[in-house]
Amino acid sequence: MKRITVGLVDDHALVRAGVGSELAAAADLLEVIVEASSVAEAVDRIAASQPDVVVCDVHLPDGTAADVITQLQDRGIESQFLALSVSDAAEDVIHVIRAGARGYVTKAIKGDELIDAVRRVHEGDAVFSPRLAGFVLDAFTTTLEAPEDPELDQLTAREQEVMRLLARGYAYKAIARKLTISIKTVESHASSVLRKLQLSSRSELAAWAAHRQII
DSSP: OOOEEEEEEOSOHHHHHHHHHHHHTTTTTEEEEEEESSHHHHHHHHHHHOOSEEEEOSEETTEEHHHHHHHHHHTTOOOEEEEEESOOOHHHHHHHHHHTOSEEEETTOOHHHHHHHHHHHHTTOOEEOHHHHHHHHHHHHHHHHOOOOHHHHTSOHHHHHHHHHHHTTOOHHHHHHHHTOOHHHHHHHHHHHHHHHTOOSHHHHHHHHHHTTOO
């Protein structure tokens, strides 16, 4: 049987070593083939090695697990993601799952449970620590039942794309590259977004978007 290849992303070498040691207990099932300590490092190394499952810390020195996921998706990488974090905050869970992670577990998880979580994510299951499953269910139920938002509806589809990236902290240059448009066009959309929403800064936009849970 082919082993499940795994990538580990965490900015602490000791954590990576500990997780790797736990996964090594199932060497007949799992094989760690790549490690990284930052978003930039993870994107390059995972794109090159394309492991089946990536176990990724939520908060990294240069961004978040959501950044890793979205940048790799943009490159056409189909690895599955399992978030592993000390945080059990609802906003962290929801943000990463919306980006495309298949599961979210805390670092209090036992070794055999982590091995099982990796296996299940590889098989297509959604995996969550028990307390966190409710956050996800509530968040997506709310999304499905949410009434129309007149403010959001003012924005065109492209403006909404730019708005979400601005709210997540992307620079104009990065947004232009991601959406394959010019920096000048990004600046024009950004100005229109702030004007239509009657906001004066990117920090106000980030707060506006976070309140609506749309980033």
